Amino acid sequence: MMLLAAMILAAGLMSAFHIVYAADPDPLQEFCIADLAAGPVSNGFPCKLPALATTEDFAYSGLAKPADPSRVSTGGVGTLAFVKEWPALNTQGLSLLRLDINPGGIISPHTHNLATEILYVLEGEMYTGFVTNNFGNDPTISNKLYAKVVKKGEAFIFPRGLLHFQLNKGKVLASSLNVLNSQNPGIQLMPSALFGSGIDREMLEKSFFMNATQVAALKNFFEE
Structure with a gap:
């Protein structure tokens, strides 16, 4: 239920989010199920024939269960739902990922150069944040850290392209559902x-x- 509620919240956030700041171009058709076998083109994937689309194309269950963070040395793992994992995202301008982090585990500092990201904590708590550019438009916030411990039911936003990270400071597995405003955020x-x-x-x-x-x-x- 927690994951379902998070996905409903994410959909609502992104409907407003997309109007304010769209990272990907607006689609010119209702949907465009990616034909992954055809390979990527300059701005996404070619569409399968709409008549061949099924209900199952629009459903995705890959984020339902926690991943096993112990299989990686950092103790934190991300499960992607980008266009290559969920072809129905093609041309829709958004994607999802799930983070599962063991106590003491991390998601290393990283960037998504093509998308802004919202993190919504499903379980546990995460120390998370981002660092501004060294030479941004406002020198008073150059190389400034914005970070806090975000707990279950709370959210945090990472501006597009900025370095950010996650650390589980708690005593139980921490999980989050993250929404990005690009089908392929990088x-x-x-x-x-x-x-x-x-x-x-x-x-x-x-x-x-x-x-x-x-x-x-x-x-x-x-x-x-």
Whole structure:
């Protein structure tokens, strides 16, 4: 029931959210079930013939159950419902994801460059927040942290493209349903992007004031 209530809330939020700030272009048809086999085009996927759509195309059960955070080293895992997982989202301008985090677990600092995000806590509590740009329009909030512990039934918003994170400071599994105003919001996890992408070690050493041994250890971990 909690998940159903969260999804109803999310739908209501996004109906208003989309009017104020739409990350994706408005659709030109009622629906466009993605033909994933045809591959992506410049702004989404080609549509399946509308006559071939079924009720099941518009339903999705992939977020109903908690994932197992213990299968990852960070103790936190995200279950996606983006267009590739739920083709009915194609051209609709929104997507979902579920976070499940063990006590002490994290979702590493990351960004969604194509979407604003709303987090709604289903169970437990999460320390979460975001950091503003270093060189934004207002220098008084340059590189400023906005963060708090968000509890069951509460929500938090992350402006588009800004670095944000989650940490379970509680004693039980924490779960959230997150809504993003793009069918394909993009995800860039900072640790793996920096230490798992092949960036030259000297660059990383000088950027993070680390020695060669420390950088090598992190690169070995993320490049495995």
